[in-house]
Amino acid sequence: MKYFAALSVFLSIFLQAQKISVKGDLSKAVTFTYxxxxxxxxxxxxxxxxxxxxxxxxxxxxxxxxxxxxxVLSGVIFDAPTPKELSIFYLVCTAEDGYKVVYSWNELFNTEAGDHIMLITSENGAPASGAKEGITLITPGDRATGRRYVKNLSEIVIKKAD
Known part of the structure; x- marks a missing residue:
């Protein structure tokens, strides 16, 4: 029983360890945990x-x-004086190992694709943050799904195109 209690404490700490920071051209940077x-x-x-x-x-x-x-990003305030300027924003999503993928603001918030781009929190009933690949980002509508399959997502940087 002591083993189970110790394991539960360890897992609860471990599951909350992965953090995803969101920063860049925003009014305020934020961090999300599991x-x-x-x-x-x-x-x-x-x-x-x-x-x-x-x-x-x-x-x-x-x-x-x-x-x-x-x-998740709906509460993030983009540094855009007018809604028209949102069309020049893009997001760079980075894994702990440095792998990066890009989404545009319009793709995420103004197309059907945005209704499916997910942060995976569990697979087969097991919490994703406790798994080797951690919290992952997938885009089910992509043909080559592996191109934007980001394991251990750690950072999202919001940028404006020049």
Whole structure:
């Protein structure tokens, strides 16, 4: 029983360890933890194949639960004096290992794609932040899903195009 209690404490600390910072051309930088993500509406993906740029199968992810990236960023205030200027923003999403992918503000908030871009918080019932790949970012609507499959997401930098 003591082992179980110690394991529970360790897991609760470990699960909250991964943080995702959001910074850049914003009124205020913010940081999200695994616990913070639990406050958003949950979306599910039963199964998704991860395909590389050559459309070759890499792996299959099953029973995913997560939150929409646009929901998480909905409270972030972009440094845009007028709504028209939002069209020049883009997001650089970076993994702990330095892998980066890009989304435009319009893609995220003004297309159907934004209704599916997710931060995965659990896979097969296991919390994602306790897994090797941590909280991941997926774009189920992509053809080559592996191109924007970001494992251990650590940072989102909001920028304005010149």
């Amino acid at each position: 616990e913070d993500l639990q406050k958003y509406p949950v979306h599910e993906v039963k199964s998704i194949d991860i395909l590389n740029h050559k459309m070759e199968f890499k792996k299959n992810l099953k029973n995913l639960k997560g939150v929409l990236l646009k929901d």
